[in-house]
Amino acid sequence: MYNFDIEKPTTVADAVQALGADEAQPLSGGQTLIPTLKARLAAPSKLVSLAGIDEMKGICMDDEGRLCIGGATTHATVMREAEAHYPALASLAARIGDPAVRNRGTIGGSLANNDPSACYPAGALASGATIVTNTREIAADDYFQGMFTTALEEGELVTEVKFPVPQAAHYEKMIQPASRFPLVAAFVAKFSDGVRVAITGASNDGVFRWTQAEEALSNTFSAEALEGMQADGDMIADLHGSAEYRAHLTGVMTRRAVAAIA
Structure with missing residues (x-):
């Protein structure tokens, strides 16, 4: 890693002030930032640790x-x-x-x-x-x-x-064994006024709401209501799975989440 200074404020106000320095960057748990620094993909002049701010x-x-x-x-x-x-x-x-x-x-x-x-x-x-x-x-x-x-x-x-807090919810995750990130995961939350479905791990655009599934589940909350459905869009394709496979998994993970709730 490159050399850098580190500051350890104890209040949010002090942290914000410290982050005003040129090239300063916040450090929370560091589970992403530290590997990035080790790989020399980032070189901030100062890290501002948030670990000592009890109000957060x-x-x-x-x-x-x-x-x-x-x-x-x-x-x-x-x-x-x-x-x-x-x-x-x-x-x-x-x-x-x-x-x-x-x-x-x-x-x-x-x-x-x-x-x-x-x-x-x-x-x-x-x-x-x-x-x-x-x-x-x-x-x-x-x-x-x-x-x-x-x-x-x-x-x-x-x-x-x-x-x-919804009436009921479930998170269904297909774990990528090496990283333990989700290859594809679905979080289904059932509220009194409808259902919300969020998909992660699948899209190049990041996390997204699957509105088609939300509409189907708001009408009939059952895994069968999603039969044959899968999300579309710009899906991730890499050595762990093709875009088509990830699109397929959006339906599988969401149906499993709904079945677990039901």
Whole structure:
């Protein structure tokens, strides 16, 4: 890795100020950034660690019945503490990477990076979550804008994520064994006013809502309602699977998720 300075603020305000320096970059769990630095694909002059900011950690329920998770909360904490409030989200967190990754990686880091095969973007988008930053609140439908691209602006930090809790939900993930990222995964969330379905791991545009499946499931919530259906679009093709295979898996994973709920 290249040489760099590191700063460890204890408040969001101090972190934002530190990030005002030239080429400064936030460091959350570091599960993506550190390998990037090791490969010399990035060379920031300063890293601003968010690990010591207690106001960005923890899980609670707010007055509107939403599960609120601090941006610096680790996957392992979500796995343990969200179980009583939102089991599907806890299950999602429990299957991210391995124990080392789950104990270092954070929900805010995952959402800020928006890897096209990350798990949390599917949970946030299917839940209709609100991403809270140090300056504003962004609806999940507006937040995810393509592969590794979000609505975050320079100097914005994901400080909290607010999840409406559905009547029922399930996350179905086809794990790629080497990386433990999903080859394709579907998060299905059933609300009183309809169903939301988010797919990750499949598209070159990153996580997306599968509206055709949402309409079918809102009319008839059963796996049979999706028989023969698969998402379309610019699917990822690589050594792990063709575009056609990933498109096929969107239907398979979504039907399995619905069957698990039913």
